[in-house]
Amino acid sequence: MEQATIDVQNSEFWNELCGSGLAHSLGIKEPTPENLASFDEAYLNIYPYLTNYLDCMQLEGRKVLEVGLGYGTLGQVLASKGCLYHGLDIALGPVEMLRYRLALLGQEPGDQVKQGSALEIPYESETFDYVYSIGCLHHTGDLEKCISEVYRVLAPGGKAVVMLYNRRSFRQLVVVPLGRLWYLLGLSDAAKRHDSFGERVRALYDTNSEGIAAPHTDYVSKKEVRRLFRRFSSTEIEVQNFDSYVFFKGKLIILRERLLNNIARVLGLDLYIVSTK
Numbered sequence: 001m002e003q004a005t006i007d008v009q010n011s012e013f014w015n016e017l018c019g020s021g022l023a024h025s026l027g028i029k030e031p032t033p034e035n036l037a038s039f040d041e042a043y044l045n046i047y048p049y050l051t052n053y054l055d056c057m058q059l060e061g062r063k064v065l066e067v068g069l070g071y072g073t074l075g076q077v078l079a080s081k082g083c084l085y086h087g088l089d090i091a092l093g094p095v096e097m098l099r100y101r102l103a104l105l106g107q108e109p110g111d112q113v114k115q116g117s118a119l120e121i122p123y124e125s126e127t128f129d130y131v132y133s134i135g136c137l138h139h140t141g142d143l144e145k146c147i148s149e150v151y152r153v154l155a156p157g158g159k160a161v162v163m164l165y166n167r168r169s170f171r172q173l174v175v176v177p178l179g180r181l182w183y184l185l186g187l188s189d190a191a192k193r194h195d196s197f198g199e200r201v202r203a204l205y206d207t208n209s210e211g212i213a214a215p216h217t218d219y220v221s222k223k224e225v226r227r228l229f230r231r232f233s234s235t236e237i238e239v240q241n242f243d244s245y246v247f248f249k250g251k252l253i254i255l256r257e258r259l260l261n262n263i264a265r266v267l268g269l270d271l272y273i274v275s276t277k
Helices: 003-013 020-025 034-047 048-056 073-079 091-105 143-153 170-184 195-207 222-228
Strands: 063-067 084-089 113-115 130-134 155-164 235-239 245-247 252-253 270-276
Touching: 020 034, 034 048, 034 073, 034 091, 048 073, 048 270, 063 073, 073 084, 073 091, 073 130, 073 235, 084 091, 091 245, 130 143, 143 155, 143 222, 170 195, 222 235, 222 270
Parallel strands: 063 084, 063 130, 084 113, 130 155
Antiparallel strands: 155 270, 235 270, 245 252
């Protein structure tokens, strides 16, 4: 798929806020301050390790860019820590949500939150002390260029905190191969719902309210991460997140919460990368 096509499809797909499924499950229909607080609490309970990548940074007074805004939980947390927050998203919906959240904090959004591409970040080189991008760059269609752009806009000594999908996760190593077999045998409903198995795999990660998979998704190993972030002076990688699993027609349930501090740290879904320029 050509990059221009991916860009257009991403702009349309991500206009429905990432996190809308969670909001629906909570009964949230309007983004009132109370509803957003409930959403944020639920979101951070699902991803409790996320705050570790905030609390260990000295954000107050620093220029911070977030790429990929979703429902705005991370952006609001960042902005509330006294940093000079800026946000960027390819879709208008998340941009409007962040502008609204900044207004709730008593901050004037101005041009701090922009609609634009991570492939051409609309800021001068060496502008930011921190760049955060959680679950965004692997959807752009050109992961290497995105990371090069993150490197460009970081000031010397600045840090990037990036989450990418793990190619060596339990899902990729076990669930996907088994799913491929069932798909090829025509024994899976997914064979009817998706045009290709690649689309089926993308749907395991991100879908909209209609069940349509994200237009593009990359998966990377730790080795690939080190290659992609080779220009940075240092790179640390942690594995996080896991699925819940149901076996034997629902009789046995393995809850992800029980796995977050053990198997998830080895075969988890996500790679959290902290790189210093």
